[in-house]
Amino acid sequence: MRTLLAVALLLGSTSAFAATQCTTADKSTWQDPDKFQAQLKEQGYKINKFKVTKGNCYEIYGFDKDGRKVEIYHDPVSGKAVKTEIED
Template sequence: MRTLLLVALLVASPLVLAKTECSTADKVQWQDKDNFQQDLKNQGYEIKKFKVTDGNCYEIYGKNKEGKKVEIYFDPVTGKKVKEEID
């Protein structure tokens, strides 16, 4: 049993440490940060924190329109969700 747990941890650990990559496009192609945030607010999101990640993503922490806590990574060029975590 211990061996199985150890193997599972070793396999999963690189996935946990991997950073989310969203875009390789030049930043001049990115959507305007303020307009992007306003569009999200218009869709019902409440943004507590907005940042640009090392993986070239727009990332928000806040709540979705259902009031659930979210952490979402967006492609800054297309605006599409790359990764979403809902509490």
């Protein structure tokens, strides 16, 4: 019974920490990271940190044009925002 409970808790906790998945496309089809960041900066974003996630996203931490703190996951192929978190 304890083993069953432990397995259930483990399975439940792993789904809670599932990474945002942006694409399964080959990396050769991804936008150039430097050009992508330059486009965002032209739109008024200030990027403090940029990384590629385990879920194949371009993730930025920084500020939008209104000065709000943001964390945004982008599809690296289309550039479209997949998940956005804004702090007011």
